[in-house]
Structure formats: structure tokens, C-alpha cells
Amino acid sequence: MFPQQTMMNSNLMMQQQAQQQAQQQAQQQAQQQAQQQAQQQQAQQQAQQHQISQQPNQAQQTEKVDNISKVKGLVGPLRDALSTTIKTAAQLIQQNNLTDAGSKAVDHNNTTPRFDKHLEEFYSICDQIELNLKTAKLCLQQCSSSQTYLPIPVATSQQPPPETNALTYNQYLEVVKLQIGYAKDIHDTLICAAQNISPSE
The missing domain is CATH 1.20.5 (Single alpha-helices involved in coiled-coils or other helix-helix interfaces)
Structure with a gap:
């Protein structure tokens, strides 16, 4: 009786140890899988962040290369420069008219707006728009010639x-x-x- 019981007890203990080892191995595998999944998720997040960080740079590069977008961006400053130039001219004409009529004395300390400076800025923006439009036209002509002579x-x-x-x-x-x-x-x-x-x- 006693040897059989001891053998049964030893078998049970061996089975329990085997089960514990299997459970430990399963837990280790689960932990490894979880770590691998976490690493994959981190790698995917880093790749997405890298793509997102590259998109503004690509957009800036296309904006720098595209002449039409440059012209569109210069329309606003051109409008402001024209408005400032006209306002400055109106102020100077009114000031000269009052001075000529004698209703206002000449004040040398008063800083009058520079009409020539605003006019030069307006013409500078016009020149930039003209150059960008000429470049865009040449690019279209070159593209058309390339498609014609090298299809x-x-x-x-x-x-x-x-x-x-x-x-x-x-x-x-x-x-x-x-x-x-x-x-x-x-x-x-x-x-x-x-x-x-x-x-x-």
C-alpha cells in the first residue's frame, strides 16, 4: 500500500510540476507576444509621426517650386501695397493743397509718408508676379515641346x-x-x- 501511495503522490507531484512549467511557459510566451505587439505599435506610431513630419516639408517644397502658388501668395501684398500707395498719395496731395492755400503752415518737424518708398514696393511686387508668370509660361511651353518631340x-x-x-x-x-x-x-x-x-x- 505505502509504495503505491508514494508512487501515486510522486506522479501527482510530477504532473503538478509539469502543469506549473507549462503555465509558466504559456505566461512567458504571452508576455513575449505582448512585448512584440507593443514594439510593433511603437514602430508604427514612429513611422506615422515621421510621415506626418515629412508632409509639411513636402508641402513647403511644392509651394516653393510652384510659380502659380507664388503668384497667388503675392496678390494679397500687392493689394495692400496699392492701397497704401494710394492713401499716401492722397495724404500728400491734401497736405500740399492746404499748404498752397495758406491754411496750414509748413511743419518741417512733421514726418510725411514716403510716397516713393511705397510706390517702389508696389512695383517690386509687380515685377515678382511678372517673373513668376513668365516662368510658369516657359514651363508650360517646355512641357508641351517635350510631349511633342519626346512623347x-x-x-x-x-x-x-x-x-x-x-x-x-x-x-x-x-x-x-x-x-x-x-x-x-x-x-x-x-x-x-x-x-x-x-x-x-
Whole structure:
């Protein structure tokens, strides 16, 4: 009886120890999975924050490159500069009229607004708008000419293009260099022909 009971007790103890070990292993696995999930969530949050931080920089870059957005941004300062220039001109005309009529003495200590300064600022903004519009027009003309004379699409990324008929940027540069060389050769040929046709002195 006693040996059987001791064997049964030892078996029970071994089973309990095995169960405890299995529970401990399960708890450890659960903790490891929870840690891995937490690390993955942290990595995802960091990636999202990195993307969010890059979006304003990309927006600022596009705003700096886009000439039309620059023109739109200069419309407000142009309106303010025009209003300030007209108000300054009106004040100066009224002041000169009162001085000429003798109803107001000339006050040298009074600082009169600078009409030429406001007018120069107005023309400066106008010049900036004109330059941006000319640049935008040249970009459109260049894009139209590129589509006409080089209808093959150009890959803008550094990775190889997925399309078989698309040119890489390096290939595009080589094509442009060849076109510039051909145009220069034609120009030199026309100049030589014009010099040969003209009578020699």
C-alpha cells in the first residue's frame, strides 16, 4: 500500500510540476507576444509621426517650386501695397493743397509718408508676379515641346521604371544632350551657309 501511495503522490507531484512549467511557459510566451505587439505599435506610431513630419516639408517644397502658388501668395501684398500707395498719395496731395492755400503752415518737424518708398514696393511686387508668370509660361511651353518631340514617358524615381518603354532620368539627360548638339550643329551650318552666300568684301 505505502509504495503505491508514494508512487501515486510522486506522479501527482510530477504532473503538478509539469502543469506549473507549462503555465509558466504559456505566461512567458504571452508576455513575449505582448512585448512584440507593443514594439510593433511603437514602430508604427514612429513611422506615422515621421510621415506626418515629412508632409509639411513636402508641402513647403511644392509651394516653393510652384510659380502659380507664388503668384497667388503675392496678390494679397500687392493689394495692400496699392492701397497704401494710394492713401499716401492722397495724404500728400491734401497736405500740399492746404499748404498752397495758406491754411496750414509748413511743419518741417512733421514726418510725411514716403510716397516713393511705397510706390517702389508696389512695383517690386509687380515685377515678382511678372517673373513668376513668365516662368510658369516657359514651363508650360517646355512641357508641351517635350510631349511633342519626346512623347516617351520619363521615370522620375531612381528605381527602374516598371514600364518597358519609359526612359530613366539618365537616358533622358543623354537624349537632351544629343538634341542640344543637333541644334548647335544646325545653327553652325546655317551660319556658315549665310557667310558663304553673302558677298565677300
